[in-house]
Amino acid sequence: xxxxxxxxxxxxxxxxxxxxxxxxxxxxxxxxxxxxxxxxxxxxxxxxxxxxxxxxxxxxxxxxxxxxxxxxxxxxxxxxxxxxxxxxxxxxxxxxxxxxxxxxxxxxxxxxxxxxxxxxx
Numbered sequence: 733x734x735x736x737x738x739x740x741x742x743x744x745x746x747x748x749x750x751x752x753x754x755x756x757x758x759x760x761x762x763x764x765x766x767x768x769x770x771x772x773x774x775x776x777x778x779x780x781x782x783x784x785x786x787x788x789x790x791x792x793x794x795x796x797x798x799x800x801x802x803x804x805x806x807x808x809x810x811x812x813x814x815x816x817x818x819x820x821x822x823x824x825x826x827x828x829x830x831x832x833x834x835x836x837x838x839x840x841x842x843x844x845x846x847x848x849x850x851x852x853x
């Protein structure tokens with residue numbers, strides 16, 4: 733086997749292995765493969781654990797973007813929002829002790845189970 737053929741085989745395998753290792757070590761990178769970690773992407777902008785709550789999730793995202801546009805400024809590229817409905821789900825992507833996590837560079841916002849932070853749990 734020539735060196736070129738070895739490189740053609742070895743390079744993609746190395747990139748894939750590095751991506752897997754990165755996801756294992758740095759949890760926020762897992763948003764890249766959110767479907768693998770239990771979320772269902774119902775649109776390009778919304779992924780959630782419980783697809784039956786799509787209407788509520790869409791309304792929350794719309795209200796948040798409207799609030800930001802009125803009080804700060806219009807967001808040109810709104811983030812993709814991932815809604816987790818349990819701490820177990822959120823723990824797959826980051827620290828479950830926080831209410832939300834924004835992933836810089838990937839433009840993803842992960843929302844934890846908000847009822848725990850609203851005092852209604």
